């Protein structure tokens with residue numbers, strides 16, 4: 718823990734050394750994109766995208782799940798998405814899955830249909846020996862849930878918002894993006 722404390726203490730000087738103008742961050746919050754990903758510590762969005770403070774609005778959730786929208790019971794995730802879309806006006810949202818995601822991997826090893834991986838009781842990981850394919854499917858399922866959010870649909874309709882599904886492989890550093898027309902994930 719002490720190393721984290723030390724880094725926190727040193728951050729102002731470190732930021733200055735890297736030409737991060739922190740005072741400007743107090744003036745506005747206008748991130749370029751939203752990034753939704755699993756909380757897995759091996760996946761580091763800011764490192765992956767080389768963004769600077771203020772550029773990326775992040776939502777990290779267990780398993781990278783985007784829960785189904787429920788107007789009667791809005792979740793913290795849905796409120797965070799609505800804030801990004803309606804208040805911050807982000808133009809792009811990336812949903813990023815990753816390899817070796819514990820839950821997806823466990824579901825495949827159990828060789829059974831596991832409800833609740835996506836947060837939707839009616840959805841389940843398809844039976845398959847291909848863990849990577851299951852991981853891709855999981856990311857796309859979250860993109861579908863995102864599309865169903867009432868704040869997202871109108872922005873998609875007027876083309877002021879774009880959704881992207883990525884898949885990151887922490888062990889190789891490679892990142893893939895889903896190409897809808899080809900129905901496959903290809904390297905960025």
Ligand SMILES: [Zn+2]
Pocket residue numbers: 755756757780781815817818819820
């Ligand atoms: Zn994960």
